[in-house]
Amino acid sequence: MQEIKVGLAGLGHVGSAAVKILQANRSNFSRRLGSSISLSWVCDRHPGKKLKNLSLPKSVKVTTNYRDLIEDPRVDVLIELMGGVADARRAVLGALQAGKHVITANKRLLSQHWDEIFRAAERHRKLVYFEASVAGAIPILQAVQNSLAANEIQEVLGILNGTTNYILTRMIHDRMSFDAALRRAQELGFAEKDPTLDLNGSDTVHKLSILASLVTGLRVPPGRIHREGIAGIDLNDVLFAGGELGRTVRLLGILRLQRRGGKNFYEARVHPALIEQKHPLASVHDEYNAVLLKTSYAGDQMFYGKGAGAEPAASAVLGDLFMLAKAITAQKSANSNRMIWSGHGAAEIIPMAELECEFFLKFFAKDMPGILSRITGVLGRHGISISQIYQKFDKHPAGVPIVFVTHSAKEAAVQKAVAAITRLPHVASKSVCLRML
Amino acid sequence: MQEIKVGLAGLGHVGSAAVKILQANRSNFSRRLGSSISLSWVCDRHPGKKLKNLSLPKSVKVTTNYRDLIEDPRVDVLIELMGGVADARRAVLGALQAGKHVITANKRLLSQHWDEIFRAAERHRKLVYFEASVAGAIPILQAVQNSLAANEIQEVLGILNGTTNYILTRMIHDRMSFDAALRRAQELGFAEKDPTLDLNGSDTVHKLSILASLVTGLRVPPGRIHREGIAGIDLNDVLFAGGELGRTVRLLGILRLQRRGGKNFYEARVHPALIEQKHPLASVHDEYNAVLLKTSYAGDQMFYGKGAGAEPAASAVLGDLFMLAKAITAQKSANSNRMIWSGHGAAEIIPMAELECEFFLKFFAKDMPGILSRITGVLGRHGISISQIYQKFDKHPAGVPIVFVTHSAKEAAVQKAVAAITRLPHVASKSVCLRML
Numbered sequence: 001m002q003e004i005k006v007g008l009a010g011l012g013h014v015g016s017a018a019v020k021i022l023q024a025n026r027s028n029f030s031r032r033l034g035s036s037i038s039l040s041w042v043c044d045r046h047p048g049k050k051l052k053n054l055s056l057p058k059s060v061k062v063t064t065n066y067r068d069l070i071e072d073p074r075v076d077v078l079i080e081l082m083g084g085v086a087d088a089r090r091a092v093l094g095a096l097q098a099g100k101h102v103i104t105a106n107k108r109l110l111s112q113h114w115d116e117i118f119r120a121a122e123r124h125r126k127l128v129y130f131e132a133s134v135a136g137a138i139p140i141l142q143a144v145q146n147s148l149a150a151n152e153i154q155e156v157l158g159i160l161n162g163t164t165n166y167i168l169t170r171m172i173h174d175r176m177s178f179d180a181a182l183r184r185a186q187e188l189g190f191a192e193k194d195p196t197l198d199l200n201g202s203d204t205v206h207k208l209s210i211l212a213s214l215v216t217g218l219r220v221p222p223g224r225i226h227r228e229g230i231a232g233i234d235l236n237d238v239l240f241a242g243g244e245l246g247r248t249v250r251l252l253g254i255l256r257l258q259r260r261g262g263k264n265f266y267e268a269r270v271h272p273a274l275i276e277q278k279h280p281l282a283s284v285h286d287e288y289n290a291v292l293l294k295t296s297y298a299g300d301q302m303f304y305g306k307g308a309g310a311e312p313a314a315s316a317v318l319g320d321l322f323m324l325a326k327a328i329t330a331q332k333s334a335n336s337n338r339m340i341w342s343g344h345g346a347a348e349i350i351p352m353a354e355l356e357c358e359f360f361l362k363f364f365a366k367d368m369p370g371i372l373s374r375i376t377g378v379l380g381r382h383g384i385s386i387s388q389i390y391q392k393f394d395k396h397p398a399g400v401p402i403v404f405v406t407h408s409a410k411e412a413a414v415q416k417a418v419a420a421i422t423r424l425p426h427v428a429s430k431s432v433c434l435r436m437l
Numbered sequence: 438m439q440e441i442k443v444g445l446a447g448l449g450h451v452g453s454a455a456v457k458i459l460q461a462n463r464s465n466f467s468r469r470l471g472s473s474i475s476l477s478w479v480c481d482r483h484p485g486k487k488l489k490n491l492s493l494p495k496s497v498k499v500t501t502n503y504r505d506l507i508e509d510p511r512v513d514v515l516i517e518l519m520g521g522v523a524d525a526r527r528a529v530l531g532a533l534q535a536g537k538h539v540i541t542a543n544k545r546l547l548s549q550h551w552d553e554i555f556r557a558a559e560r561h562r563k564l565v566y567f568e569a570s571v572a573g574a575i576p577i578l579q580a581v582q583n584s585l586a587a588n589e590i591q592e593v594l595g596i597l598n599g600t601t602n603y604i605l606t607r608m609i610h611d612r613m614s615f616d617a618a619l620r621r622a623q624e625l626g627f628a629e630k631d632p633t634l635d636l637n638g639s640d641t642v643h644k645l646s647i648l649a650s651l652v653t654g655l656r657v658p659p660g661r662i663h664r665e666g667i668a669g670i671d672l673n674d675v676l677f678a679g680g681e682l683g684r685t686v687r688l689l690g691i692l693r694l695q696r697r698g699g700k701n702f703y704e705a706r707v708h709p710a711l712i713e714q715k716h717p718l719a720s721v722h723d724e725y726n727a728v729l730l731k732t733s734y735a736g737d738q739m740f741y742g743k744g745a746g747a748e749p750a751a752s753a754v755l756g757d758l759f760m761l762a763k764a765i766t767a768q769k770s771a772n773s774n775r776m777i778w779s780g781h782g783a784a785e786i787i788p789m790a791e792l793e794c795e796f797f798l799k800f801f802a803k804d805m806p807g808i809l810s811r812i813t814g815v816l817g818r819h820g821i822s823i824s825q826i827y828q829k830f831d832k833h834p835a836g837v838p839i840v841f842v843t844h845s846a847k848e849a850a851v852q853k854a855v856a857a858i859t860r861l862p863h864v865a866s867k868s869v870c871l872r873m874l
Contacts, residue, residue, distance in 0.1 A: 017734075021587050021734055022587075025586075025587050028586075028587075029586070029587075032586070032654075131584065136735075137585075137732075137734070137735035137736065137738065138738065139576075139579070139580050139583075139584030139585070142576070142579065142580075142583070142584050143576050143579075146576075146579070146756060146759060146760050146763075147568065147576030147579050147753070147756040147760075148574075148576070148752065148756060149462075149465075149466070149469070149755065149756050149759035149760075150458050150459075150462050150465075150466075150751075150752055150755035150756060150759065151752055157874075212784070213784075216784040217469075218782060218783055218784035219782060219783040219784060220783070220784050220786065221783070224783075224786045225786075226789040232869075234869065236838075237797070237799065237869055237871065240827070240840065241797065241871075244827060245797070245842065247873065249871070252874070258787060263785065264784075264785065265785045265786070265787045266784050266785060266786050266787060267786075267787050267792055268784075268786050268787075269789060269792070271872060272871060272872075273871070273872050273873065273874040274797055274871055274872070274873045274874065275873075275874040276874075279874065280720070280741070283717070283720055295574075295752070297454075297458055297574070297748040297749065297751060297752040298573075298574035298742060298743060298748070298749050298752040298753070299574065299742060299743035299746070299748075299749055300742060300743070301574065301575065301740075301741065301742035301743075302739070302740075302741040302742065303738075303739075303740055303741075304717070304738065304739040304740075304741070305735060305736060305737060305738035305739065306735060306736035306737070306738075309736070311734040311735070311736075312734065312735050312736055314587075314734060315585065315587055315588055315732070315734040315735040316584070316735070318586065318587035319583060319584040319585060319586050319587060322583060322586035322587065323583050323584075323586075326583070327764075327767050330764050330767050345655060345656060346655055346656040346657070346658070346661075347649070347650075347653040347655035347656060347657045347701075347703050347705075348700065348701065348702045348703060349657065349661045349662075349702070349703050349704075349705050350695060350702045350703060350704050350705075352663040352706060355704055355706070360674070360678065360682070360711055362674065388682075390677070390681060401673075403677065405682065432669075432671065432674055434674065434678075434686070434709055434710070434711055435708060435709075435710050435711070436684065436710065436711045436712075437594075437689070437710040437711065437712040437713075437716065
């Protein structure tokens with residue numbers, strides 16, 4: 001079995017989560033890939049305490065210098081999670097030059113050195129994957145590069161920064177001032193101590209630059225994107241927009257195609273925008289991210305999920321690693337169906353009768369004294385407890401409708417009780433049974 | 438340049454759209470792939486009139502017998518869009534046996550003959566892609582197979598059938614009866630003449646079977662999935678749920694992991710469910726589809742888009758073709774960055790000053806007679822027309838706030854007008870300028 005060797009640089013929150021999740025997935029990956037992925041090196045400037053929490057096997061080498069990973073000819077893939085730009089750039093370019101594929105989550109690096117990095121990748125015929133750099137765990141880069149490849153993407157609207165979306169949500173829902181919402185975000189770890197790059201829109205600009213460069217197939221450098229942040233947002237304006245205008249405020253990254261004289265021109269901008277309450281992006285709350293695309297054939301699409309946090313980012317990094325391993329393995333065999341059909345047989349399906357949920361039950365009864373107590377009696381004998389009873393409906397040809405909302409109850413018990421109730425005298429055989437989610 | 442030859446069987450709505458979109462994308466695909474995709478054969482039982490609308494080049498051969506595609510050794514990929522099960526199964530198995538990769542949108546075929554098809558693919562070391570079979574253009578199969586590969590997917594909630602979601606939306610929003618909503622859906626082409634498989638939940642079961650088999654890595658046959666449709670749904674119950682219970686009705690496909698004694702067991706069911714109005718799936722209206730995933734590391738994710746229609750399905754088929762061509766090409770070179778970095782330079786970005794939208798403007802004025810007319814005068818001279826004026830705010834240290842909502846106006850004109858207004862006597866230099874989406 002082919003072995004794909006990985007060096008990971010940067011054991012911060014994302015890096016440590018990636019190491020843990022990779023170790024947990026080794027057998028899963030090798031079963032589905034037909035090749036195995038092994039961690040050969042980890043690199044961190046101060047690895048001491050971080051290593052203790054990871055309990056790595058002894059086969060994993062540790063260094064404080066990323067050059068050790070690059071100079072090891074057995075390493076196939078560098079995962080760059082160092083952060084910053086200068087060293088990260090040297091590590092990525094060095095790895096490509098040394099014939100290694102690269103995975104990175106570094107949006108600043110990519111948006112600022114896009115041409116240099118992909119020119120190097122092209123020259124050395126190596127792959128660079130970077131799903132975690134935009135919208136965390138949401139597979140938006142995969143979608144625009146591959147699944148939607150046949151479409152012209154005419155518009156991108158993105159909530160790409162969890163910090164600012166969390167602050168705006170607190171202002172809108174809890175009537176907090178900007179300053180109080182920022183403090184809350186910092187307490188919860190949704191905002192850094194120095195939140196400047198989030199608040200002034202720079203982080204969203206970096207992400208929009210990457211997304212826009214993929215969507216257009218052309219370079220959209222961060223400096224060409226108009227940028228306004230949320231630092232000046234006043235709670236009065238937010239509340240006024242919600243009350244009088246029926247609008248909510250979101251910090252958006254916007255790319256929009258305009259055709260002029262047969263040529264493609266683009267709007268590219270980041271600023272707070274007042275959007276209608278029924279707009280799909282208006283329901284994206286808290287630290288969540290979302291991207292809405294307008295496409296030529298696939299219509300509107302929205303992708304929604306966690307845009308920040310160590311585990312979501314690590315999930316994206318490892319999705320990239322899985323796809324990269326598949327591409328490397330595919331050079332030797334096209335047998336990627338392994339992951340679909342493993343020959344391991346059928347899943348264990350739980351019989352419907354054993355499932356539990358809340359139910360909406362409706363019966364039709366002749367309006368006689370005592371019938372309600374007889375129905376509730378049957379429900380009680382089947383262990384079904386009632387949370388709400390309604391008897392407000394107009395009379396129906398089958399009788400007076402009585403609606404019950406139950407507490408969580410077993411499917412089998414409910415079906416038996418319904419059968420018993422509809423056999424009661426003065427109760428119609430017709431009934432309604434709907435499950436609540 | 439390597440040439441990848443495609444045979445397409447079935448020139449119905451999806452097949453015809455796929456041919457058109459493929460022809461439109463040929464140069465786009467070859468630029469990004471480093472290989473070219475060409476259509477060698479089309480097959481249809483009654484090709485006559487359909488061909489007239491397609492204006493195919495003469496190099497494309499036409500047949501009424503799918504065996505011609507399979508027996509042509511130059512064909513690399515079969516795209517099966519014939520529909521039905523018996524012939525489609527023979528075509529797919531025949532193509533795999535003849536050493537061809539397969540793309541299909543056929544959910545009934547896949548859900549019923551899963552093992553047989555993937556066993557054949559495994560034996561002949563060929564790929565089968567089928568993104569269009571579940572949720573149309575939404576790249577959900579790609580996401581669960583690749584991007585989220587490191588996650589355990591603990592729950593899948595899907596609105597997977599556009600027909601039933603359209604009918605439920607009409608009942609809920611327009612208070613239409615089930616029968617009237619069905620007729621409307623048929624008039625608009627969202628429901629077939631015989632809508633049985635949609636209404637009774639079978640179509641959703643087929644799609645859930647495919648999705649569940651990928652998510653579990655094990656077989657989840659359609660027969661093991663509990664099925665209830667929406668045919669019995671009564672408008673009274675829908676309205677009651679909306680009014681008294683704050684719930685809306687959706688036909689859901691549900692897969693849910695339960696761990697029992699260290700083993701994985703699954704709930705697998707399709708039925709109408711009452712969901713809370715604030716639930717993400719409650720805002721999925723009309724013929725749209727959506728899938729909500731609960732994952733171990735990436736958190737909650739939602740994918741939303743067009744689940745039906747010829748062009749969305751063709752978009753998914755061609756996304757598959759693009760990825761398949763990439764996998765075939767990758768066997769000769771790993772140079773997949775072509776699609777990212779084409780060396781074609783920078784995108785044309787439109788200067789912010791030229792963009793147009795509606796604006797929210799707020800100025801602070803000393804409460805003097807005449808100041809409103811002077812502000813509106815400046816706006817008018819800059820060609821900015823006003824849709825709403827508000828002067829309800831409490832007094833602010835800077836003066837009395839006056840809010841204007843404008844009609845669509847040029848960015849440059851608005852910036853100039855704001856500068857001029859804030860220089861007026863009795864108007865504060867501080868102002869607020871927000872864009873409306």
